[in-house]
Amino acid sequence: MNIARYLDSTYLKTPEQSGISHEETLQKDKELAQEAIDNGIFAVMIRPDYVSEIKKYIQERNSNVAVGTVIGFHEGTYSVDDKLAEASKAIEDGADELDFVINYEAYLQGKTELVKDEFVRCSQLGLKHNKIVKWIIEIAALTDVQIADLTKNISNWAEENFQENDLSRIFVKSSTGFYQTHDGKPNGATFEGIRIMLDNAGKLPVKAAGGVRTPEDAEKMINLGVKRIGTSSALALLKNQSSSEGY
Numbered sequence: 001m002n003i004a005r006y007l008d009s010t011y012l013k014t015p016e017q018s019g020i021s022h023e024e025t026l027q028k029d030k031e032l033a034q035e036a037i038d039n040g041i042f043a044v045m046i047r048p049d050y051v052s053e054i055k056k057y058i059q060e061r062n063s064n065v066a067v068g069t070v071i072g073f074h075e076g077t078y079s080v081d082d083k084l085a086e087a088s089k090a091i092e093d094g095a096d097e098l099d100f101v102i103n104y105e106a107y108l109q110g111k112t113e114l115v116k117d118e119f120v121r122c123s124q125l126g127l128k129h130n131k132i133v134k135w136i137i138e139i140a141a142l143t144d145v146q147i148a149d150l151t152k153n154i155s156n157w158a159e160e161n162f163q164e165n166d167l168s169r170i171f172v173k174s175s176t177g178f179y180q181t182h183d184g185k186p187n188g189a190t191f192e193g194i195r196i197m198l199d200n201a202g203k204l205p206v207k208a209a210g211g212v213r214t215p216e217d218a219e220k221m222i223n224l225g226v227k228r229i230g231t232s233s234a235l236a237l238l239k240n241q242s243s244s245e246g247y
């Protein structure tokens with residue numbers, strides 16, 4: 001299986017979070033981009049501040065590795081206008097894919113109309129510019145029933161508001177990888193959580209992200225039906241694939 005084609009190789013820590021400078025972060029993102037170019041990885045997923053430099057880096061190397069970035073990361077509580085502004089800037093800077101964190105706190109407070117409004121307006125912006133949009137629902141913050149309900153809502157809102165041929169460009173994504181759990185539970189993609197998402201996503205593709213570390217886990221996710229995997233361990237994951245699989 002060509003796992004690389006499913007991967008969004010991510011580096012999403014801010015300089016403050018990693019204790020390194022802006023320049024060092026940019027250097028890390030360039031290394032990530034080069035690894036993606038060298039290994040047939042589908043996309044790099046980086047912070048908005050680095051999109052224009054990394055897009056240029058990839059274009060100068062005549063590569064078609066996609067550049068994705070995160071919007072409203074990682075809590076998802078930004079206002080809709082702030083998410084739209086951040087997404088517009090990322091589009092101007094050359095992002096190909098926009099991974100929005102949905103306002104799952106608002107969803108948990110029953111503010112479903114607010115969540116629908118941000119979903120529709122932000123997706124509209126991305127689709128108008130021919131981008132892929134992904135909606136991170138942060139499954140570690142939700143019960144199984146809530147994962148099913150929010151995924152189904154997103155699928156219904158997408159069907160109601162967008163053309164059939166746009167639906168394959170709107171993903172539902174499991175996790176930021178940054179959510180703090182309090183009880184030692186996984187904070188990212190679990191097989192059960194992903195199954196629930198796949199059962200409720202209708203025509204929308206699903207992305208598993210957070211905690212995917214081994215080729216076995218990646219293959220299992222793909223066999224379940226996910227169309228993309230986000231991981232900060234892309235190279236290690238590919239290196240551990242058996243050589244008979246063509247890496």
Ligand SMILES: O=C[C@H](O)COP(=O)(O)O
Nearest residue numbers: 177209210211230231232
């Ligand atoms: O999609 C993005 C996630 O941040 C990746 O999480 P991870 O660091 O657990 O692989």
